[in-house]
Amino acid sequence: MSAQTWTYLLVGLTFFIYIIIAIVSRAGSTKEFYVAGGGINPIANGMATAADWMSAASFLSMTGLIAFMGFSGGQYLMGWTGGYVLLALLLAPYLRKFGKFTVPDFIGERYYSKNARLVALICALFVSFTYVVGQMKGVGVAFARFLNVPFDTGVLIGIGIVFFYAVLGGMKGITYTQVAQFCVLIFAFTVPAIFISLQMTGNPIPQVGFGSKGTDGVYLLEKLNQLSVDLGFDAYTKVNKDNLINMFFITGALMFGTAGLPHVIVRFFTVPRVKDARISAGWALLFIAILYTTAPAVAVFARTNLINTLSETPYKNAPSWFSNWEKTGLLTFDDKNGDGKIQYVSDTTNNELKVDQDIIVLANPEIADLPPWVIGLVVAGGLAAALSTAAGLLLVISTSISHDLLKNYLQPNISEKGELFAARVAIAVAVVAAGLAGLNPPGFVAQVVALAFGLAASSFFPAIILGIFDKRMNREGAVSGMITGILFTATYIIYFKPQLGGSGLPEDYWFGISPEGIGTLGMLFNFIIAILVSRFTAPPPKEVQELTERIRTPRGSTSLNRSVH
Numbered sequence: 001m002s003a004q005t006w007t008y009l010l011v012g013l014t015f016f017i018y019i020i021i022a023i024v025s026r027a028g029s030t031k032e033f034y035v036a037g038g039g040i041n042p043i044a045n046g047m048a049t050a051a052d053w054m055s056a057a058s059f060l061s062m063t064g065l066i067a068f069m070g071f072s073g074g075q076y077l078m079g080w081t082g083g084y085v086l087l088a089l090l091l092a093p094y095l096r097k098f099g100k101f102t103v104p105d106f107i108g109e110r111y112y113s114k115n116a117r118l119v120a121l122i123c124a125l126f127v128s129f130t131y132v133v134g135q136m137k138g139v140g141v142a143f144a145r146f147l148n149v150p151f152d153t154g155v156l157i158g159i160g161i162v163f164f165y166a167v168l169g170g171m172k173g174i175t176y177t178q179v180a181q182f183c184v185l186i187f188a189f190t191v192p193a194i195f196i197s198l199q200m201t202g203n204p205i206p207q208v209g210f211g212s213k214g215t216d217g218v219y220l221l222e223k224l225n226q227l228s229v230d231l232g233f234d235a236y237t238k239v240n241k242d243n244l245i246n247m248f249f250i251t252g253a254l255m256f257g258t259a260g261l262p263h264v265i266v267r268f269f270t271v272p273r274v275k276d277a278r279i280s281a282g283w284a285l286l287f288i289a290i291l292y293t294t295a296p297a298v299a300v301f302a303r304t305n306l307i308n309t310l311s312e313t314p315y316k317n318a319p320s321w322f323s324n325w326e327k328t329g330l331l332t333f334d335d336k337n338g339d340g341k342i343q344y345v346s347d348t349t350n351n352e353l354k355v356d357q358d359i360i361v362l363a364n365p366e367i368a369d370l371p372p373w374v375i376g377l378v379v380a381g382g383l384a385a386a387l388s389t390a391a392g393l394l395l396v397i398s399t400s401i402s403h404d405l406l407k408n409y410l411q412p413n414i415s416e417k418g419e420l421f422a423a424r425v426a427i428a429v430a431v432v433a434a435g436l437a438g439l440n441p442p443g444f445v446a447q448v449v450a451l452a453f454g455l456a457a458s459s460f461f462p463a464i465i466l467g468i469f470d471k472r473m474n475r476e477g478a479v480s481g482m483i484t485g486i487l488f489t490a491t492y493i494i495y496f497k498p499q500l501g502g503s504g505l506p507e508d509y510w511f512g513i514s515p516e517g518i519g520t521l522g523m524l525f526n527f528i529i530a531i532l533v534s535r536f537t538a539p540p541p542k543e544v545q546e547l548t549e550r551i552r553t554p555r556g557s558t559s560l561n562r563s564v565h
Contacts, residue, residue, distance in 0.1 A: 003366070006376030007146055014184050014380045015161070018387075021177045040175055040270040046283025048175045049267045051182035053084060053284065054291055055131075055389030056138020056358075057449040059185055060382050064357035066299035067306075070228075070236040072243055073299070076450070079251040081292055083258025083453075088281035091259050092268040094468045096277040097551045103265060103460055104404040110467040111475035112544055114409060119482050121409075123459040124400045126486065127261070127452050129434060132393040134448035136162075136438025138386035141358050144328035146379045151329050152439055159435035162390050163428060174391045175270055181384035186290055188381020192365045192374050193294050196301045199368060206297035224300055227307045232346035236303070246509075249517030250450065256461045256523055257453025266396065302364040309367055310353060311344045318342065321366035330356035331363075394434070398426035451493055454519020458485035462526040470531075471548040477534030485526030492518045 001009075040048070058080065066073030098106055103124055108117025139158030144151045190206075197209030201220060214220045225235040234240065258264065267284075268277040309319065315333060325331040332354045333342055343352040362382055365375045402423035406414055414422070459482050466473040466481075493515040496508070506514070513521060539545070 001372060003372035003375040004148070006373045007379050008376075010373070010376040010380045011146055011383060014180075014384065017180055018177050021180060022174075024176075040280075042271055042276045042280040043283050044179050045175070045267065045271050045276070045280040046287060047182040048178035048270075049264065049280060049284035050287035051178035051185065051384070052267060052389055053080075053264060053288055054182075054185060054385055055449065056135050056141075056382070056386035058291060058295075059189060059385030060138050060141060060361050061134075061358050061449075063295045063299045063302070064360035066296055067303040067360050068355075068357050070234065071239050072247060074296075075247045075251045076254065077292060077295060079254025079453075080258065081288070082251070083255040084264075084285060084288060086255060087259045087261075087264060088278075088285060091464060091468065092265065092281055093274055093278055094551050095265060095464070096268045096274050103464070104400060105408070107463055107467065107478065108404070108408065110544065110548070111463075111473075111478045112541060113475040113479070116475050116479050117404060117408065119479050120460070120463070121400050121404045123455070123482060123486050124404075125397060126490070127456045127459065128393045128396045128400070129430070129437075130455060131261075131449055131452035132390055132397070132430070132434040133437045134452065135386050135390035135393065136435045137448065138358065139383065139390065140438060141328075141330065141356070142362065142379055142382040142386060144330065145325065145359070145362050146383070148324065148327050150327070154328070155435055155438050158386075158438075159431055162387060162394070162435075163431045174395060177391070181387065182287065185381040185384040186287065188377045188384070189291050189298070189361070190294055192368070192370060192378055193298050193301070195370050195374060196305075196364070196368045197297065200301060200304070206301075207293050210297035210300040220300060220304065224304050224307075227304065227311075231307065231311065231344060236300075243512075246512050246514050246517055249513045249520045251517075253454040253457050253517050253519035253523075254450060255457075257455070257457035257519055259457075259461050259464065261453070261456050261460075266399070298361065298364060302360045302367065305364070305367045306355070306360075307344065310342050313342050314340050315342055316340065319366075321363060324366070325359060325363060328359075330359050390434075394427045394430050397430040398423040401426040450516040451497075451519075454489055454493070454516065454522065455486060457519040458489040458522025458526055461523055462530055466527075466530060468548070468551065470534075471545040472534060472539055473530065474534045474537055474540045476537040477530040477532075480533045481526040481530030484529045485522045488525055489519050489522035492522075 057076075062073075062076045062080075065076055095106060098110070104117050104120035107120040108114065136155055136158060139162070140151050140155030143149070143154030143157045145154075147154065147157070149157075193206040194204050197206040198204050200214055201209040201212045202215065203209035203212050210220055212220065214223060216223075221237055225237055228234065228236045268281070271277050271280055310322070315335065318333075322331065322333075326333070334352050334354070336350065336352050337343065343350060345351050362378055365378050402419050406422055407419055411418075462481050462485065463478045467478065492510075496515050506512075510518075510521070
């Protein structure tokens with residue numbers, strides 16, 4: 001069978017499974033819609049958390065960025081991995097003991113203020129919407145290749161798919177769907193990596209293979225360094241010392257932003273006990289590590305094969321995968337010198353090949369001429385990664401509106417049926433809005449997601465960490481810090497991102513910090529303002545201080561006697 005037939009078959013099969021799961025696991029109550037009834041097995045929850053975490057940014061875009069940025073691309077790998085460890089060990093167990101399953105809920109009660117809840121709600125919507133726009137870009141890339149249609153058409157199709165199963169299932173349906181999606185995406189990512197590692201180095205372990213000698217006796221990384229230099233690029237493994245400050249800030253924004261991501265935090269409320277939350281966090285870290293340790297190897301394989309396959313190749317002799325991706329508009333060739341050959345060089349004046357970095361993982365099996373079924377499998381995996389995270393984020397948006405805004409702010413007496421209806425309407429609106437924004441995202445998938453992480457770091461992380469470990473932190477400090485952090489970060493992003501109307505001039509960046517890394521500075525401003533304001537205003541009520549002490553106590557957490565709803 002052809003690659004296209006295999007793609008239709010595998011994508012169709014996986015989607016059939018997802019839809020059946022969504023129907024069978026349909027949420028019948030708000031508790032099932034928000035936290036899957038609180039009865040998910042820790043291992044299954046670990047898989048669902050990993051799928052929620054390993055978005056299109058991880059599956060599609062992170063590898064592409066590492067492939068084209070080399071050493072500097074490692075900031076995404078380090079930031080996201082470190083961030084999950086920080087969340088799992090430092091925050092999640094305490095939030096689970098507190099018993100509130102949304103960040104605005106936690107902030108509203110910990111800071112004894114409806115205004116604090118409202119500010120957190122606005123921040124949650126801002127962060128989640130930015131994040132889901134990146135996922136819709138990933139959905140568009142995968143569908144564009146799957147159906148051989150333009151990218152814009154791929155996004156519109158993705159809107160319809162996400163709309164169906166996210167609106168229907170709620171957290172219960174999404175959780176079990178994400179377990180299936182994890183199995184698909186991790187298999188789809190590792191199988192081609194093993195094939196190509198064997199093909200290029202004779203070693204079946206990609207993590208070892210990309211640091212080994214190739215079939216020609218030359219170390220693969222040395223070969224890639226030389227290929228890059230010959231084309232005018234920096235050596236692939238070169239450390240760009242001029243970029244270290246920005247690299248540090250981007251890594252920090254990704255790490256601390258992780259700890260403030262609402263759609264990941266809610267995962268720790270879908271298990272029965274605090275102990276199960278810790279266990280599922282450990283399983284999730286193991287499952288995440290499989291993909292994250294494989295990504296650098298895939299990046300090296302893909303970059304090497306891309307250069308060897310296309311550089312100085314006559315356009316008329318370009319392989320079939322090249323023309324397939326040209327149809328999507330995500331890969332283009334402009335014969336500037338009229339010699340009919342593809343010139344791929346660092347000099348933008350002479351470079352004739354434009355490659356959207358988000359296509360690298362999907363194109364990798366085709367470039368390496370792997371069996372057709374592997375090509376179809378990778379497309380199915382890319383869709384699983386994008387759709388799983390999109391669903392989790394959309395649920396956060398709907399929960400913020402129906403539970404935090406309506407139930408706890410505007411209409412306290414709303415019925416459960418009315419709240420569930422509002423949640424589904426909110427998801428429907430969010431799907432359409434995010435999809436339309438995804439038609440023209442402000443960067444590659446991973447860059448858009450990095451902006452969302454920066455917004456989360458600058459708004460939520462200080463409020464959560466201080467709410468757990470500083471009993472003197474009061475509502476005035478928390479609200480002032482959140483407003484300062486997110487306003488500063490959002491303003492900086494809008495001012496410098498060309499796609500958002502900004503100047504886009506790196507020479508004007510503060511201390512060389514790009515919009516993707518400015519969230520770290522916004523977070524520091526948040527901390528400073530929050531602590532200063534709290535020390536010059538009245539301390540929180542005694543019962544709030546006692547509550548803060550109790551959630552840090554290993555034993556007796558059940559004394560809080562809090563329900564998840």
